[in-house]
Amino acid sequence: MPESADPRDRLIVALDLPDVAAAERLVARIGDAATFYKIGYRLAYAGGLDFAARLAREGKKTFLDLKLHDIGNTVEEGVRSASALGATFLTVHAYPQTMRAAVRGREQGLKILAVTVLTSYDDADAAEAGYALPVADLVARRAEQAAAIGIDGIVCAAAEAGAVRGRIGPSGLIVTPGIRPAGAEAGDQKRVMTPGQARAAGIDHVVVGRPITGAEDPRAVARTIVAEMENV
């Protein structure tokens, strides 16, 4: 993200909420404190895709977190359909066939982000899933493959931002979930950093869900996160 852009764009609020009415209420409460919203499985399967298109028409930036992974033809056509929803970002899993297909289907300025290794995984989880490499090496390998294929950005933990930047170069995007303001509950996230630490590590955008969706004052939390990143 260029340094001159709106600093609020660095925060992506994950709208992991049960229905569109709840998402509308949260977006209204946050007001102008956030500009960028992520729609994932929970909301997408409850009318969230139409809501995402509406948010985009109203001038918000949107991130469709659909984490696509299927045979190439299905991914390519799915990405083509998703391109019509006016979103800024769409996720796919960082498997080479899947990434190549997503790049073929990408239209209308949609940027494809490759999810390397989920932030809820540590080395033991990767080993349990059958991977011989530690998480850091797997992330680096997938980032290198994503860059060679022409993917627009990488989703990883902030701890891997330096290694990923070395592989994707200055123009690739680094988007990091697993973000917790100091003192917040990690929940199921295992590779965690604060917004300020993530920014210092060179990320472009942080994704934050529960620390905002569960807050008494979500607008205040969003503002604090943006300010913490701006002051790095």
Ligand SMILES: O=C(O)c1cc(=O)[nH]c(=O)n1[C@@H]1O[C@H](COP(=O)(O)O)[C@@H](O)[C@H]1O
């Ligand atoms: O692709 C994602 O956005 C994602 C990738 C990943 O590795 N880890 C991860 O937590 N996410 C998403 O980021 C959000 C994090 O939410 P919180 O843990 O509530 O802040 C959720 O919507 C996850 O689905």
